[in-house]
Amino acid sequence: MVRAGLTPERLAQGGAELADEVGFDQVTVSALARRFDVKVASLYSHLKNSQDLRTRIALLALEELADRGAAALAGRAGKDALAAFANVYRDYAREHPGRYAAARFRLDPEAAAASAGGRHAQMTRAILRGYDLTEPDQTHAVRMLGSVFHGYVSLEMGGGFSHSAPDSQESWARILDALDALLRNWPAP
Amino acid sequence: MVRAGLTPERLAQGGAELADEVGFDQVTVSALARRFDVKVASLYSHLKNSQDLRTRIALLALEELADRGAAALAGRAGKDALAAFANVYRDYAREHPGRYAAARFRLDPEAAAASAGGRHAQMTRAILRGYDLTEPDQTHAVRMLGSVFHGYVSLEMGGGFSHSAPDSQESWARILDALDALLRNWPAP
DNA sequence: CCATTTGCCTAAAGGCATTAGGCAAATGCA
DNA sequence: TGCATTTGCCTAATGCCTTTAGGCAAATGG
Numbered sequence: 146m147v148r149a150g151l152t153p154e155r156l157a158q159g160g161a162e163l164a165d166e167v168g169f170d171q172v173t174v175s176a177l178a179r180r181f182d183v184k185v186a187s188l189y190s191h192l193k194n195s196q197d198l199r200t201r202i203a204l205l206a207l208e209e210l211a212d213r214g215a216a217a218l219a220g221r222a223g224k225d226a227l228a229a230f231a232n233v234y235r236d237y238a239r240e241h242p243g244r245y246a247a248a249r250f251r252l253d254p255e256a257a258a259a260s261a262g263g264r265h266a267q268m269t270r271a272i273l274r275g276y277d278l279t280e281p282d283q284t285h286a287v288r289m290l291g292s293v294f295h296g297y298v299s300l301e302m303g304g305g306f307s308h309s310a311p312d313s314q315e316s317w318a319r320i321l322d323a324l325d326a327l328l329r330n331w332p333a334p
Numbered sequence: 335m336v337r338a339g340l341t342p343e344r345l346a347q348g349g350a351e352l353a354d355e356v357g358f359d360q361v362t363v364s365a366l367a368r369r370f371d372v373k374v375a376s377l378y379s380h381l382k383n384s385q386d387l388r389t390r391i392a393l394l395a396l397e398e399l400a401d402r403g404a405a406a407l408a409g410r411a412g413k414d415a416l417a418a419f420a421n422v423y424r425d426y427a428r429e430h431p432g433r434y435a436a437a438r439f440r441l442d443p444e445a446a447a448a449s450a451g452g453r454h455a456q457m458t459r460a461i462l463r464g465y466d467l468t469e470p471d472q473t474h475a476v477r478m479l480g481s482v483f484h485g486y487v488s489l490e491m492g493g494g495f496s497h498s499a500p501d502s503q504e505s506w507a508r509i510l511d512a513l514d515a516l517l518r519n520w521p522a523p
Numbered sequence: 524c525c526a527t528t529t530g531c532c533t534a535a536a537g538g539c540a541t542t543a544g545g546c547a548a549a550t551g552c553a
Numbered sequence: 554t555g556c557a558t559t560t561g562c563c564t565a566a567t568g569c570c571t572t573t574a575g576g577c578a579a580a581t582g583g
Contacts, residue, residue, distance in 0.1 A: 151530080170359075175569075183532095184531070184533080187530070188531095190529080190530060190531075251493070284500060286512075288486070291489055292489055293485055295489060296483070296486070296488070297485070300481055300484060303438075305480070313477075323478065325521075326519065330519065331512060332511050340562085363540065363541090364538075373562070375564080383540075384539085
């Protein structure tokens with residue numbers, strides 16, 4: 146019989162596509178096998194288990210997101226950088242809901258260390274270079290930005306803002322204005 | 335044989351406890367049946383299906399959270415109210431991680447309408463009475479506060495802030511300071 | 524060209540969700 | 554109190570998912 150040419154990378158890629166189609170928590174080793182037209186057990190030569198699959202998809206999503214973030218930050222500073230970076234998260238979540246959910250998957254410490262998580266933190270810090278914050282406020286601000294981006298996107302995707310005025314796009318824009326204003330006037334302790 | 339005295343309410347309660355013990359997504363009809371020392375099929379007289387169980391747990395968690403929020407807001411205003419309300423979310427998530435996760439579970443529209451979701455939005459609006467915002471900025475601010483609270487708690491629970499200085503408690507306090515400052519100086523469009 | 528490795532397969536066991544059908548306990552009404 | 558009905562939990566069965574073991578054929582490399 147002809148071999149399918151599976152690799153962990155191709156499986157993670159296929160898993161990511163599957164996640165966008167059916168949702169990250171519907172990503173199952175069985176469904177992935179069907180997608181590659183292969184028997185389920187075959188995947189276990191390339192994947193440790195189902196958790197391993199999910200982890201690989203998460204790592205892939207984090208890398209993609211970090212790449213987009215880096216591209217968005219290039220040549221920008223201040224509010225411009227802030228908005229561009231924030232939009233990367235929001236747009237990625239809209240284009241790739243399954244991958245975005247994967248990026249929020251809780252990784253075990255080992256995978257987390259090998260992930261693009263560090264790049265994300267670095268980029269957020271880079272945005273803050275356009276504002277006048279010193280440690281430890283810079284760290285507090287990094288955490289706050291991460292919270293707003295993640296929180297907003299996650300509530301928006303959950304449909305939290307969809308059935309009421311004003312429209313979500315407008316809130317997003319005004320929240321970015323507000324964050325910019327806040328970072329320019331970060332309160333003293 | 336002696337009857338177990340199951341009801342949808344007792345099952346939701348047991349499910350909530352189970353969620354706190356093993357995590358919301360490990361809450362399964364089977365595990366719940368074991369907890370009540372009853373056969374799995376028996377639960378289907380009281381629950382439509384597994385989704386129904388999760389929905390009931392989510393509704394229960396949302397009610398509990400709204401009750402705590404209401405208690406925290408009573409007699410407070412301004413930053414005091416803001417911080418008390420924010421701490422309700424954070425503390426609830428720490429005490430009841432499974433229930434908190436349940437509260438974030440995506441409900442179908444019908445369940446969402448019957449949920450305490452509306453009370454949550456009302457309470458957040460009540461906090462903003464202590465600040466000088468008019469529509470539509472008030473709505474933007476409601477959405478932003480929701481995003482920060484949810485985002486921070488969720489990143490913190492995911493371990494995002496645990497292995498780095500400064501300590502998460504300090505960031506949380508400073509972020510609440512920052513939000514208070516921002517609401518007092520909300521930027522004009 | 525053949526030995527070894529590698530990749531996908533069949534088979535099987537165990538878990539969860541869900542439905543159908545049955546019997547006994549509880550309930551309600553004369 | 555006595556009996557009919559309803560209700561609650563049970564057994565049985567199906568189907569899908571995960572994971573492991575063991576086998577055969579394709580690819581590889583000396």
